Amino acid sequence: MSLYNRQALQSSLGRLLWGAELATLPRWKAEVIGFLRILHGVARALAEGQLSLRAMSLVYTTLLSLVPLLAISFSVLKGFGVHNQIEPMLLSALRPFGEMGVEITTRIIGFVEKVKVGVLGSVGLGFLIYTVISLMQKIERSFNFTWHVTQQRSLAERFSEYISVIVVGPVLVFSALGITASVMSTTVVEGLAAIEPFGALIKLAGKVVPYVLIVGAFTFVYVFMPNTKVRLRSAFVGALIAGAVWETAGWAFASFIVGSTKYTAIYSAFATLILFMIWLYFSWLILLVGASISFYHQNPEHLNTLGADRGLSNRMKEKLALMVGALISAHHYQGQAAWTLDELARHLRVSSDALESVMVALEEGGLVIRTAETPPAYLPARPFDTTEVAELLRCVRRAEEQEQMNYDGLPSRPAVEQLMERLDRAGLEALGGRTLKELGTDAADAPEKEYAANDPLP
Secondary structure, eight states: OOOOHHHHHHHHHHHHHSSSSSSSSSSHHHHHHHHHHHHHHHHHHHHHHHHHHHHHHHHHHHHHHHHHHHHHHHHHHHHTGOOOGHHHHHHHTTTTHHHHHHHHHHHHHHHHOOOOGSSHHHHHHHHHHHHHHHHHHHHHHHHHHHHOOOOOOOOHHHHHHHHHHHHHHHHHHHHHHHHHHHHSSSSHHHHHHSSHHHHHHHHHHHHHHHHHHHHHHHHHHHHHHSSSSOOOOHHHHHHHHHHHHHHHHHHHHHHHHHTTTHHHHHHHTTHHHHHHHHHHHHHHHHHHHHHHHHHHOOOOTTTSSOOOOOOOOOHHHHHHHHHHHHHHHHHTTTTTOOHHHHHHHHTTTSSSHHHHHHHHHHHTTTEEEEEESSOOOOEEESTSSSSHHHHHHHHHHTTTOOOSSOOOTSOHHHHHHHHHHHHHHHHHHHHTTTTHHHHHHHTTOOOOOOOOOOOOOO
């Protein structure tokens, strides 16, 4: 395809995706275009390569943590008498491998059974738990990256929440599998299976139940793992698509395994391990893609931006800072709930990544402060009725200045210094001493403050 045709195609695609406001379109058309925008965002994330790199990293961590994780789960499940279901579940997860899946399952179960948690001692048990928690922590970091979350859980939160999932999660999953198997094997169900159309429906249900369980598991992961509030509907949308892709990938991988005899001839005994690592990579990549779909579904404002790495112009930063100051001030003095970063980003129709740089500048300048809630909200760090707008702009203008390269460290030239001082003075006169409280109440005709030539600049 020539450069001209490629540019024409990109232009047409841009007009189709971003040419109209979704609110003005019929619902069906808005849903279709919205879905296409999400696919475009996911494709862009894949092209950047970070999802792939994190999936590769999780493959390595999974290989180190798989046996300890199953050992702890095996010990807990043994107390409930359902530990014998680990092997059938592994066989089901490794079904795309065919006979290789049986071999991998047998070896993993052999390793797990050789791990005697009771005789490891306190140090050995602590190392076992640390290995499992490190896997959960790396998963959380990957999901936080996908959800553009920079703040991780505290150490206490990680320990309590991770351990609860590791201990309680397998019990609930295997109990649900056991109940499902018991119900399907009852005399009543077997009798209904002999009667049509109930027989066909029960057979269909047997095929659908595994997919439902996968979607349910993916939904739980998407809600629990990111250190932010994820709406259940967005998590379900991502899980639904990721579950379908995972099932399709399993079928495709099974077909690939059938024709992979040449890899066995090349890699010999390592072929099984290499194929297992490839399957782990695609599984993690699909899970992260589903998380990306959930993120864009919940935060569509991120779809029409290339992110914070492109940077904001100085004019954009100043206007965003003024808007943020006005919004926080208005909610604070009107007794309304404090703004979170995502709420501010949605209201201002910018990405949270782009807005965060402005919020960091206001925090470092001592104008706003985060609450200890999850997600954190922003409150005034000092009285806004005595804080001038000029101080807010000063925080944004001086943000990210470094000791090695700062404003005062530049060479001095009298004509430039005089011009910069005149610009600062003109800005102060234009602001007229307006406070952030007045900015929040839209007090356009606030009394102006006179600045003499010898007044100190903020």
